[in-house]
Amino acid sequence: MASTTIQRSAARTEVEGAARTERPRGAIAFGLTRIAIGWLFLWAFLDKAFALGFATGRAEDGSIDFFAKGQAWLNGGSPTEGVLRYATKGPLAGFFQSLAGAAWVDWVYMLSMLLIGGALVLGVATRLAAVGGAIWMALFYLATSIWPEYNPVVDEHIVYILVLVGLAQIGAGRYLGLQERWERSALVRRFPVLR
Template identity: 50%
Template sequence: MSTIARHTPTTGQDVLAEESAAVPKSQAFRYVAAATRLSLGWIFAWAFLDKLLALGFATGRDPETGAVDTFGPAAWINEGSPTLGFLQFGTKGPLADFYQSFAGAAWANWLFMVALAGIGAALMLGICMRIATVSGVALMLMMWSAALWPENNPFMDDHLIYALVLVLLLLGKAGHTFGLGRAWESLHLVQRFPVLK
């Protein structure tokens, strides 16, 4: 004999209660996940700022002399290209020609910089973790595939590790600790469009 299950409508609060049950209970895990989220967010945000302003870390430093030209011609605000150097000179392997074909293109520069800023801001704030994770994983996979094969390992490098960490942070609801994730997810708009979680 079978039973007929009745569908009980759920409210936004019911959904939040169910999802909060999935949040890891260990305080140590939550703190480490939050620190990891903030750290990884800072890596993306700093890459954006360095390329935007040529602050002399990856952008704006003369490789021969080591001199730093802050806010110089390498800065994106001064028409420098944030993608040209890596895509033209840092790519190798089977996809190098593909990536080199759009090195320095305006659309590639904009897409790259918007991704760095958006992923960095989302991670630092703990909001839009789904979009940040998908975008970050896509960016990391593209950067990994642009430099195949890694020098120190047959296939694994830091880009793949960052991609895995992004997924772990999403699944562990790292935006809820030391972030705005819990408040963000309670917004009506976010409940209506869960992709914004």
């Protein structure tokens, strides 16, 4: 009789534990956070590729010049030159300024923004995308924020890094994303690093 009680108790604990791992409290918040941060990366790609009038494509009179010559990446502009040439500061400024205008840097940046942003928005390859996003945020911090202007240590790049690492750890693509379907695909079974 006692063993039956123990077995039922263990079975109940397993079922309750499974329910918790499937959808923890805050799952929707994790999913929305992943999508929002993914949209930041994806928008960086879209705005710099097409000069949509936010970070690029704004004329001196304030009007928007979509696909602006020399500003849109697809129309001869460099998506990284402005920030690398004029916004870098700190002990590594010289290094980052030496990269300004390099075509390979533009390609690496744009492909990274597209792939990281797209993966986070869709909830696929979330761990890899979140780690890649955290690396980019660390690079942005080193290039433009070391040391931060309004706080001696922490700025938004550090917060993004922490959030991205957390999203990678919890597998945030499972919440409002396609992660579970993605993990069953032949591509991911062949290359598990894409999980």
